Amino acid sequence: MRFNIFKKVPGITHEGAxxxxxxxxxxxxxxxxxxxxxxxxxxxxxQTIADRILALAxxxxxxxxxxxxxxxRELMKLRHAPLMLLCALIAKGGPMVAPTIERVIQRADEMTELVTLYWRNGKRPLSKQMKLGLARAFVKFDAYQLAKYDRDGDVKLRDVLFLCHAKPRDTAQAEIWKQLVDKTLASPDTWEVALSGGADKAATFTRLLGERKLGYLALLRNLRNMDQAGVDEALVKDAILARRGAERVLPFRYVAAARAAPRFEPWLDQALAETILEQPVLKGRTLILVDVSPSMNVRLSAKSDLTRMDAAATLASIIPGDVRVFSFSNEVIEVPPRRGMAGIDAIIRSQPSNGTLLGKAVxxxxxxxxxxxxxxxxxxSQDVxxxxxxxxxxxxxxASARHGVGYGTWTHIDGFSENVLTFLREQETFQLNVSEA
Incomplete structure (x- = not known):
């Protein structure tokens, strides 16, 4: 871990503004x-970003x-960055550690990932508060959740159980934990387990969809598999539009699903549109500027085909109300204020990706x-x-770049979850209430 990463540097963006x-x-x-x-x-x-997070924390x-x-974790729907913050909080110590661990951990495998991250520079004892937080988190998960994430890694769920000395709620949970330790938990009924066991793809997905046992993110990620396997179209359509569990899915996931399985795009578009309907319409005329410069056209992760431009365009396409939409790079181009997939395509295809003249655009x-x-x-930005x-x-x-320009008279918001729009709306409601008081 490196903490001596801050040098005296001018307060400028990477492009010089x-x-x-x-x-x-x-x-x-x-x-x-x-x-x-x-x-x-x-x-x-x-690595640089992770080091900076720890140093600032x-x-x-x-x-x-x-x-x-x-x-x-809860609003921006991130998984690993919150765990890094937990490691920093653990290092600080104090009574906030345990309840924060309990709240942040929402999937069973996040317990093993937290311990692995905590031990990234070598094994060391867990603090009392860390043990207490993990113990409280462990109680939240049932047999299915534990079995689903009981993976063979450097740190296993049984290891976490031994480390934190969690106390079961009742005899039923005690039996589940005994099965976890003895490696006798029943295999979870997931598509991964079924297909790895040689089950028929179409039959497996049909059954899981019918029994509502396929999570929404798993549904989106497997649309191509279902299409290729010949799963009934109506069944898939109903699952897409039902949006069960969609509250945990970032908006750009719909874009990835539509690109992987284009035949389902009409229903994915409709499901994405539900995100707009869930939000009150913003009053007045809204202008939206979307960055389509080269730095935005880099993949979100090594395993993803999506870019920050995809995330930004998706967010722009679900802003409710009377809007005019513009993209900017070297030029400022107005694009049709379409919703959903059509709006995303209009933004991304609007102009060549060259410079970052945000000042010119504003x-x-x-x-x-x-x-x-x-x-x-x-x-x-390149310009003031x-x-x-x-x-x-x-x-x-x-993005996570060190320096930014959108402060001062701007209300600055970080993140690409649709919850940034919730914050925006709440901010305006608060300001309205203050002005009327």
Whole structure:
């Protein structure tokens, strides 16, 4: 682990524009809330970002660190960055450690991943608070969840159980844990287990869909498999539109599913549109600026075909209300304000991906009458970014680069979950209530 990574550097973006001076908390938030841990981004490698997260985490109060870990997991739907924050919180110690671990851990395998991350520089004893948090988290999971994530890794679930000395709620849970230790838990009824055992693909997916045992993310990731296996189209369509478990799925996952299985795009588009309907319409005219510069066109992770541009365009396509949409790179191009998949395609195909003239783009839209401005970008502008003219102006940052421009008169938001729009709406409601008080 390296903590001596901060050198005296000018406050500029990677592309040379003046950046805002940030507090430690602001630096930490922009590093965390769009971070897929260890994954390289356009301007920085994953190790550099992880090192910065740890270094900054040391400097903020435990209350802020704990709240950010919860926000990253519950609102931004990230999995590994919150665990890194937990490691920093554990190092600080104190009574907030255990309840934060209990709340942040939402899947059984996150217990083993937390211990593995905690031991990344060598095994060491677990603190009392860490043990207590893991013990409380362990109680949350039933036999199916434990069996599903009981994997052969350096740290196994049975190891975590021994380390934290969890106490079962009752005799039934005690028996489940005994089976976990003895490796006699019944195999979970998942598509992975069924297919690895030689089951027929079409029959397996048909049964799991009919019994509602296929999670929504698993459904989206397996649409191509189902198509190739000949699963009944109506059954798949109904599952897509039912959106059971969709609250844990990031919006860009619909785009990935549509690209993998184009025949299902109409229903995926309809399901994505439900995200719009779930949100109150924003009052007044909203202008949306979407960054389509080269740095946005880099994959979210080594295993993903999606980019930050996909994530940004998806977010732009689900903003409710009266909107005008523009893309920016070297030029500022207005695109049709379409919803869902059509809107995403319109943004991505709108112009060549060249520079990052965010300042030019803001100057352009400042001259257009509007009530609200939303910019979705990685903030690495080449030119000076002027202040917005709208009283309601939001800079949504979708990357983890150290420096940013969207502070000061901007309301700055980090992350590419649709919950950033929830925050935006709540911010305006709060301001309205204050002004009327």
């Amino acid at each position: 003046p950046a805002r001076e940030l507090t430690v908390e602001q630096k930490l938030r922009r590093s965390v809330l769009s971070c897929l841990l260890w994954e390289n981004e356009f301007y920085e490698d994953g 040391v400097e903020v109060p435990s209350e802020i660190l704990a709240a950010l870990a919860v926000e990253a 100057t352009h839209v400042n001259a257009i009458k509007h009530d609200r401005l939303i910019v979705i970008t990685d903030e690495q 970014v002027p202040d917005p003219v709208a009283a309601k102006a939001y800079m949504i940052n979708v």
